[in-house]
Amino acid sequence: MTAPAPLTLRARAAAPVKNVWHALTDAAELRVWLADQAEVELPDRYEFRGPQVPEGDAPHQRLREVGEHSLRFDWLLDGEQTSTEITLTEESTDSTIVTLTQSHWTFQDVITGASIRGVLQTYWSLAIANLVDHVEGRPLTPKVDFTSATMRAEVVVDATPEALYESLTDSAKVSEWFGYPLGIEPEVGGRFAMGGFENDPNPAKVLDLTPGRAMTVDWGPAGVVSWELEGSGGKTKLSFVQSGFDRPPYAAWGGWLSGLAELRRYHELPDWRPIWLYDPTEVVPPEAHAES
Known part of the structure; x- marks a missing residue:
C-alpha cells in the first residue's frame, strides 16, 4: 500500500530570512507564536509542548537535521513517528518563503477523528499564520487549546x-x-x-x-x-x-482560527495578498465536500 504524500504548506512572510529563522529557532520566540513551552539547542534539541500542542503533555519531538535555514524533526503522535520539515527560502531581502512538510496526515483522520494526527493541517496553518504575523510585527490569532472542550x-x-x-x-x-x-x-x-x-x-x-x-x-x-x-x-x-x-472538533477549530488570521490581514493591510502560496484543492480533497 502506497503511503500518502506528505502534507505541504507554503507561505510568504514580509520579513528577512534571518528574522524568520530567529523566530523559528529561538526558544523565547517560539513561546510567543507557537507554544507556551519550548526548548531549543541547535543542532541537538528542538522541543515544544503545552495545551496549544497536540498531545502536548510532554515534548514528543526529536531533532534530526539542521541546515542553514532548514530543520527536520520526528514527532511522535498517537503512537506513530511522524516527520516534520520546515525550510526557509529567501525570496528577496525583505521576503521569505516558509515551506512545511508533514508526514502521516490524511483527510480521513480529519473526517473520522480517529487520530489526533487529523489536526495537523490546520494546526500548522494556524502556527504558520502566527509566525508570519509575529515576524511582521502584527498581533497574533488565538491558538487552539487541545486540552479544552470550550x-x-x-x-x-x-x-x-x-x-x-x-x-x-x-x-x-x-x-x-x-x-x-x-x-x-x-x-x-x-x-x-x-x-x-x-x-x-x-x-x-x-x-x-x-x-x-x-x-x-x-x-x-x-x-x-x-x-x-x-x-x-x-x-x-x-x-x-x-x-x-x-x-471537540479541533481540526475544524484550527481551520476557523487560521481563516480569521487571514480575515484580519484582508482588512488591515492596504496591499493585502494571501500569505498562502498553494492551490487549496491540493490539501482539501474532493471528498471533503461530501463529508461536510
Whole structure:
C-alpha cells in the first residue's frame, strides 16, 4: 500500500530570512507564536509542548537535521513517528518563503477523528499564520487549546462592523480571504457550502441571522458555529464560538482560527495578498465536500 504524500504548506512572510529563522529557532520566540513551552539547542534539541500542542503533555519531538535555514524533526503522535520539515527560502531581502512538510496526515483522520494526527493541517496553518504575523510585527490569532472542550475566541479587526459583516456573509468575499470557495446564503435556513453550492451536496444550514451583527450555522456533527460583531472606535471585536459537538472538533477549530488570521490581514493591510502560496484543492480533497 502506497503511503500518502506528505502534507505541504507554503507561505510568504514580509520579513528577512534571518528574522524568520530567529523566530523559528529561538526558544523565547517560539513561546510567543507557537507554544507556551519550548526548548531549543541547535543542532541537538528542538522541543515544544503545552495545551496549544497536540498531545502536548510532554515534548514528543526529536531533532534530526539542521541546515542553514532548514530543520527536520520526528514527532511522535498517537503512537506513530511522524516527520516534520520546515525550510526557509529567501525570496528577496525583505521576503521569505516558509515551506512545511508533514508526514502521516490524511483527510480521513480529519473526517473520522480517529487520530489526533487529523489536526495537523490546520494546526500548522494556524502556527504558520502566527509566525508570519509575529515576524511582521502584527498581533497574533488565538491558538487552539487541545486540552479544552470550550471553543471560544475573540479577535479585534481594524475595520467597521459593516465591512466585516459583508466579508463574513458575501460568498465572493469569503472565498477570497478564506482561500477556498464558499457559498453562503445569508438568511435563516440558507445554505453554507464548502466548495461552493455546486460542489457540496450536504451544506451546513444557517440557523440564525442578525443582519449586520451575527450569524449561527449548524455544521452537524462538528457542532454549531456562531459569531457576533461589536464595533467601537472604528474597530470591531469578532467573537467566535463553536459548540454542540460530542467530541471537540479541533481540526475544524484550527481551520476557523487560521481563516480569521487571514480575515484580519484582508482588512488591515492596504496591499493585502494571501500569505498562502498553494492551490487549496491540493490539501482539501474532493471528498471533503461530501463529508461536510
